[in-house]
Amino acid sequence: MHNLMVTGGCGFIGSNFIRYLLDESSFTGRVVNVDKLTYAGNPESLSDIKDRHKERYFFEKADICNASIISMIFKKYEIDSVCHFAAESHVDRSIASPEVFIDTNVKGTFNLLECARKSGDGFNLFHHVSTDEVYGTLGKTGCFTEETPYAPNSPYSASKAASDHLVRAYHETYGLPVTISNCSNNYGPFQFPEKLVPLMILNAMERKPLPVYGDGSNIRDWLYVMDHCKAIWLVMEKGHKGRTYNIGGGCEMKNLEIVEKICDTVDLLRKRTKDTGSSRELITFVKDRPGHDFRYAIDSSRVRNELGWSPEESFETGSRKTIEWYFENMTWVDSIRSGEYLKWIETHYNV
Ligand code: NAD
Numbered sequence: 001m002h003n004l005m006v007t008g009g010c011g012f013i014g015s016n017f018i019r020y021l022l023d024e025s026s027f028t029g030r031v032v033n034v035d036k037l038t039y040a041g042n043p044e045s046l047s048d049i050k051d052r053h054k055e056r057y058f059f060e061k062a063d064i065c066n067a068s069i070i071s072m073i074f075k076k077y078e079i080d081s082v083c084h085f086a087a088e089s090h091v092d093r094s095i096a097s098p099e100v101f102i103d104t105n106v107k108g109t110f111n112l113l114e115c116a117r118k119s120g121d122g123f124n125l126f127h128h129v130s131t132d133e134v135y136g137t138l139g140k141t142g143c144f145t146e147e148t149p150y151a152p153n154s155p156y157s158a159s160k161a162a163s164d165h166l167v168r169a170y171h172e173t174y175g176l177p178v179t180i181s182n183c184s185n186n187y188g189p190f191q192f193p194e195k196l197v198p199l200m201i202l203n204a205m206e207r208k209p210l211p212v213y214g215d216g217s218n219i220r221d222w223l224y225v226m227d228h229c230k231a232i233w234l235v236m237e238k239g240h241k242g243r244t245y246n247i248g249g250g251c252e253m254k255n256l257e258i259v260e261k262i263c264d265t266v267d268l269l270r271k272r273t274k275d276t277g278s279s280r281e282l283i284t285f286v287k288d289r290p291g292h293d294f295r296y297a298i299d300s301s302r303v304r305n306e307l308g309w310s311p312e313e314s315f316e317t318g319s320r321k322t323i324e325w326y327f328e329n330m331t332w333v334d335s336i337r338s339g340e341y342l343k344w345i346e347t348h349y350n351v
Contacts, residue, residue: 003080003081004082007082012195027233030055030077033059035061070111074115078122087160094154095289117174134150136151171242184220184296187224189322189325213288214285216283220255234307245306265320267279
């Protein structure tokens with residue numbers, strides 16, 4: 001892998017991945033970040049990387065749905081590998097406006113696969129970053145394994161499931177060298193504040209209501225974003241072609257528990273007490289999301305046993321780092337809180 005295209009590199013996980021790749025990993029080649037810069041993409045997240053890695057980091061503002069532009073970028077940089085993050089990624093938005101999810105997540109992935117296929121023998125790897133939500137929902141027990149049948153329940157997870165199938169099919173049909181990873185919920189620096197963890201951190205800091213769906217009993221597995229990035233690079237370097245790897249933190253928690261833990265850490269760092277008004281008082285239960293999956297849990301024994309990966313952060317250490325990061329990076333937060341963002345939060349959560 002010399003000329004690696006990273007799609008969606010201005011988003012949450014993509015920007016953390018590029019940071020890891022260029023600053024810490026064994027990768028020595030060039031990174032070409034292809035991002036359309038939707039509301040979720042912020043080039044500010046990589047401003048220091050751009051300055052520090054002038055010879056190795058390149059940015060192309062482009063839409064993966066535009067096949068001819070993507071093909072031109074493949075040729076311009078002699079792309080020999082792809083790590084594909086670009087997606088519409090927010091479940092609530094997929095319920096409100098599903099079409100763009102089909103365009104970007106399905107058609108966009110197809111365009112990239114076609115470019116990779118047409119690159120011929122010189123093409124080394126197409127890594128597809130996906131979610132555990134493709135497996136649907138679990139009851140009180142059990143875990144998703146790589147063999148769990150797909151049963152997506154939201155337009156978002158259905159579009160990701162479709163893209164996973166396309167990637168797999170390109171391996172089976174054309175012999176394209178691919179790997180796929182399906183990961184649980186990530187949290188960490190640079191996450192767009194419409195998602196649960198940053199929304200709660202920022203609202204607690206600013207003493208705004210903390211909207212929690214239903215009674216907060218839905219369960220998710222949580223993973224610190226840098227642990228996910230390390231797993232992705234390991235799969236890219238050492239994973240078997242054509243194989244899927246589930247990645248998870250082994251850290252199942254109810255949504256309400258997550259919010260309470262965030263409240264307590266924010267209060268600790270802000271030196272708030274019950275007398276001065278604790279953040280837990282701000283928790284506000286809101287109408288549940290339609291088709292809200294009850295529980296996700298992931299069996300990541302394949303990536304642990306086969307590739308030797310394990311997460312370094314617990315939720316306690318990872319969430320503290322994340323909260324401290326948001327405290328120290330309000331300029332980044334302000335740069336993405338546009339009118340569009342505020343409108344979505346106000347109309348959607350009605351708080
Ligand atoms: P994100 O929404 O923060 O970032 C998505 C990025 O893709 C943005 O920079 C956006 O501008 C870009 N993008 C969107 N449409 C595009 C298009 N048509 N062309 C080019 N760029 C486009 O998403 P994220 O949370 O960083 O997730 C990245 C990937 O990881 C997604 O594929 C998602 O399904 C997967 N994933 C996310 C999580 C999670 O917890 N966030 C967990 C598992 C898997």
